[in-house]
Structures are given as structure tokens and as C-alpha cells.
């Protein structure tokens with residue numbers, strides 16, 4: 001008997017196997033078509049169900065997205081509120097611009113009048129300080145609102161006034177300064 005390589009199957013077995021497989025597919029053809037049409041119907045149904053599930057998932061995703069947007073927006077609003085909360089310590093730094101001319105101690109006037117007991121005080125009324133006529137006659141009462149306007153643009157709020165200060169442009173600096181003044185001028 002002739003020897004053949006060990007890794008090659010016997011040709012007789014190979015032939016047998018292939019004929020068996022073709023026979024199997026012959027046998028399967030009729031029911032396969034039947035099954036495949038059934039399968040097609042099922043797959044259409046499955047696809048429809050799937051797409052319904054997907055659209056509900058998509059709705060869920062949109063809903064979740066909207067919800068997280070709301071959460072993020074409210075977080076931003078919170079942090080904005082936290083930012084707009086004035087910081088008197090930061091205001092103390094802003095007040096460095098005023099210190100050259102203003103003291104916070106009673107009856108200690110410099111180039112400008114003392115700011116001691118500033119809130120609620122009528123403008124131009126610190127004893128012993130020589131004000132401009134414009135300030136003296138302005139009838140302003142110093143509150144957060146009037147100070148904010150004066151300190152933003154002194155020349156515009158009190159035309160003819162003598163405070164040589166350009167004004168504070170930064171809103172946050174202004175809020176912080178006012179918070180500091182409220183504490184430090186008591």
C-alpha cells in the first residue's frame with residue numbers, strides 16, 4: 001500500500017464528505033425557502049420592533065440630554081450667583097486706589113474727605129473738609145446705588161466735582177469695593 005502524507009485525509013473520505021454535504025443541502029432546500037420567508041417576515045417584525053425601541057431610546061436620550069442641560073444650566077447659574085456675591089476682601093484691594101486720598105477714620109481728611117460713616121450720609125457734609133460747590137449742592141445721599149454711579153464716573157455723576165479719579169469700570173471690582181466700604185466705613 002502506498003503511503004500518503006499524514007495531514008491529508010483519505011481521498012475516499014473527502015469525496016464521501018462532499019457528497020454528503022451536497023446531499024444535505026439538497027434535502028434542505030425546500031424547507032429552507034419556507035423558513036427563509038418566515039425568517040424574513042420575522043426579521044421585518046424584529047426590525048420594526050427594534051426601530052420602535054430605538055426611537056424610544058432616542059427619546060430617552062433626548063430627554064436625558066435635556067435634563068442634563070437643565071442641570072448644567074442651573075449649575076452655571078449657581079456659580080454665576082456665587083460669582084456675583086461680592087467679596088469684601090477683594091474690595092479691600094480695590095480700595096488701594098482710594099487710600100491715597102481717603103481715610104476711613106473719623107475726622108481724618110486728606111485730599112478727599114474721610115469716608116467714615118459713608119452710607120446714609122448726605123454728600124458734602126464732612127465737617128472741616130472743603131468741598132466743591134457741585135458736591136456741596138448735589139443733595140446726593142450715599143447709598144450703594146449712588147456710590148456705584150459716582151464711582152463708575154465721578155465727573156459725570158457730579159459735574160464740576162473735584163475728585164480726580166477716572167472711575168471703576170469692572171462690575172465685579174465695583175461690587176467688591178462696595179461690599180468692603182459697607183463694612184469698613186461703619
Ligand code: HEC
Pocket residue numbers: 094095097098099100101102111112113115118122123124125126130131132133134135136142147151158160161162163164165168
Ligand atoms: C486723587 C484723589 C482721590 C481719589 C484717588 C479718590 N477720591 Fe474720592 N474724593 C476726592 C475728592 C477731592 C473729593 C471731594 C470731591 C468734591 O468736593 O467735589 C472726593 C469725594 C468722594 C466722595 C464723596 C464724599 C462725601 O463726603 O460726599 C466719595 C464717596 C468718594 N470720594 C469715594 C472715593 C472712592 C471709593 C475712591 C476709590 C475708588 C475715591 N474716592 C478715589 C479725591 C479722591
